[in-house]
Amino acid sequence: xxxxxxxxxxxxxxxxxxxxxxxxxxxxxxxxxxxxxxxxxxxxxxxxxxxxxxxxxxxxxxxxxxxxxxxxxxxxxxxxxxxxxxxxxxxxxxxxxxxxxxxxxxxxxxxxxxxxxxxxxxxxxxxxxxxxxxxxxxxxxxxxxxxxxxxxxxxxxxxxxxxxxxxxxxxxxxxxxxxxxxxxxxxxxxxxxxxxxxxxxxxxxxxxxxxxxxxxxxxxxxxxxxxxxxxxxxxxxxxxxxxxxxxxxxxxxxxxxxxxxxxxxxxxxxxxxxxxxxxxxxxxxxxxxxxxxxxxxxxxxxxxxxxxxxxxxxxxxxxxxxxxxxxxxxxxxxxxxxxxxxxxxxxxxxxxxxxxxxxxxxxxxxxxxxxxxxxxxxxxxxxxxxxxxxxxxxxxxxxxxxxxxxxxxxxxxxxxxxxxxxxx
RNA sequence: GGAGAGAUGGCAGAGUGGUCGAUUGCGGCGGUCUUGAAAACCGUUGUACCGAGAGGUACCGGGGGUUCGAAUCCCUCUCUCUCCGCCA
Numbered sequence: 415x416x417x418x419x420x421x422x423x424x425x426x427x428x429x430x431x432x433x434x435x436x437x438x439x440x441x442x443x444x445x446x447x448x449x450x451x452x453x454x455x456x457x458x459x460x461x462x463x464x465x466x467x468x469x470x471x472x473x474x475x476x477x478x479x480x481x482x483x484x485x486x487x488x489x490x491x492x493x494x495x496x497x498x499x500x501x502x503x504x505x506x507x508x509x510x511x512x513x514x515x516x517x518x519x520x521x522x523x524x525x526x527x528x529x530x531x532x533x534x535x536x537x538x539x540x541x542x543x544x545x546x547x548x549x550x551x552x553x554x555x556x557x558x559x560x561x562x563x564x565x566x567x568x569x570x571x572x573x574x575x576x577x578x579x580x581x582x583x584x585x586x587x588x589x590x591x592x593x594x595x596x597x598x599x600x601x602x603x604x605x606x607x608x609x610x611x612x613x614x615x616x617x618x619x620x621x622x623x624x625x626x627x628x629x630x631x632x633x634x635x636x637x638x639x640x641x642x643x644x645x646x647x648x649x650x651x652x653x654x655x656x657x658x659x660x661x662x663x664x665x666x667x668x669x670x671x672x673x674x675x676x677x678x679x680x681x682x683x684x685x686x687x688x689x690x691x692x693x694x695x696x697x698x699x700x701x702x703x704x705x706x707x708x709x710x711x712x713x714x715x716x717x718x719x720x721x722x723x724x725x726x727x728x729x730x731x732x733x734x735x736x737x738x739x740x741x742x743x744x745x746x747x748x749x750x751x752x753x754x755x756x757x758x759x760x761x762x763x764x765x766x767x768x769x770x771x772x773x774x775x776x777x778x779x780x781x782x783x784x785x786x787x788x789x790x791x792x793x794x795x796x797x798x799x800x801x802x803x804x805x806x807x808x809x810x811x812x813x814x815x816x817x818x819x820x821x822x823x824x825x826x827x828x829x830x831x832x833x834x835x836x837x838x
Numbered sequence: 839g840g841a842g843a844g845a846u847g848g849c850a851g852a853g854u855g856g857u858c859g860a861u862u863g864c865g866g867c868g869g870u871c872u873u874g875a876a877a878a879c880c881g882u883u884g885u886a887c888c889g890a891g892a893g894g895u896a897c898c899g900g901g902g903g904u905u906c907g908a909a910u911c912c913c914u915c916u917c918u919c920u921c922c923g924c925c926a
């Protein structure tokens with residue numbers, strides 16, 4: 415959510431910047447400014463009326479105290495009209511405020527100047543490529559066949575237990591999952607992130623705070639009986655730790671990491687692109703979150719990107735880093751880097767991480783602020799997060815890229831966590 | 839699931855219709871004192887919006903109502919806690 419005052423003070427800038435997200439904001443911005451002025455005028459009138467009312471009420475109180483009952487009753491008569499007016503002002507005010515809000519939430523976050531122009535995935539900028547694509551023999555198998563061959567993942571069993579998109583990991587498959595989680599958490603801890611074990615369900619306020627609600631309601635599993643939502647990412651509970659808080663600037667940045675299962679309904683997305691582990695309703699992910707000072711948030715973003723890069727490097731996966739173009743980035747992001755790893759048997763790049771700076775967009779909703787030494791008014795902080803990493807596609811790439819006639823080789827960095835070097 | 843209690847400022851905790859945005863204590867900040875620190879003492883210490891400013895308005899879990907006037911009374915919703923039951 416963009417700040418109202420900012421929109422009011424910089425209407426052209428907002429419109430101009432949002433063009434890069436292929437969003438025409440001119441109409442909405444104009445309406446917001448118009449309504450904002452009405453709102454302020456109304457507030458002035460309402461406040462004045464209320465001030466008068468408060469004054470009279472106090473006077474009446476004193477009169478009663480002094481035993482001047484007749485005067486007091488006379489004064490009461492003056493209040494009825496004021497009362498009516500105030501009621502009207504309040505109703506109108508609330509209506510305008512609501513309208514402004516409805517418009518305000520339609521505006522996406524402004525992209526950073528680094529964001530390339532573009533419409534879709536093809537326009538993303540490849541900022542870096544690393545690692546070596548493996549040379550597989552001709553009969554290399556896709557990961558879902560490898561998973562079956564070595565009894566690592568049972569997709570059909572998941573269907574029996576729950577439904578499509580809920581695989582069952584077993585044996586070394588399950589152990590590999592656990593090893594990856596521990597490896598990612600260990601790396602994050604080493605990098606100074608405090609580990610969090612968050613609830614896997616959140617309430618409406620939290621869903622709203624990070625922007626899943628009200629718009630993306632359909633993407634989350636909703637437990638209607640208790641009105642709770644299964645989290646689509648640990649970002650939701652972890653970032654909401656900082657909802658409605660005022661931090662001390664000298665404590666910034668706050669760094670948290672969390673492993674969680676993630677639940678996504680992904681309604682309607684079935685087909686050949688979603689085979690195997692490519693897209694699931696439940697998957698595991700380690701997330702990193704930072705709350706940063708606005709002056710430092712891009713530095714922070716670079717650090718987070720470097721952290722994620724370190725992970726894919728240690729796993730020995732061929733990867734590339736994309737800077738998302740205006741048309742492909744999310745509604746809430748100001749700058750996003752996607753990580754893709756190459757899954758050699760599918761011959762496909764798979765997205766395994768998305769690292770974003772939301773600047774003040776989420777923090778505005780969250781009312782997440784910090785106080786600068788000696789400055790009275792709290793300022794809005796910046797929020798960032800990234801996957802570090804999402805497991806399924808990492809597993810897919812590991813299985814496919816590391817397959818040999820003897821079995822699947824575990825990357826060296828992971829062996830201390832798996833306890834085995836080979837799946838065979 | 840049954841019974842009860844409660845929700846007030848960073849925390850603790852007063853306040854049952856009127857100068858209450860809210861007593862007090864703790865914590866925080868500033869100062870006096872001290873070689874330094876502690877103690878003691880003095881002062882200060884919420885957020886949002888409007889306003890050039892003076893200042894004004896709103897907020898005592900959310901919403902609604904009664905009243906000239908509500909933290910205080912009424913209705914309603916939500917949440918939390920305690921005890922019992924069940925259970926990991």
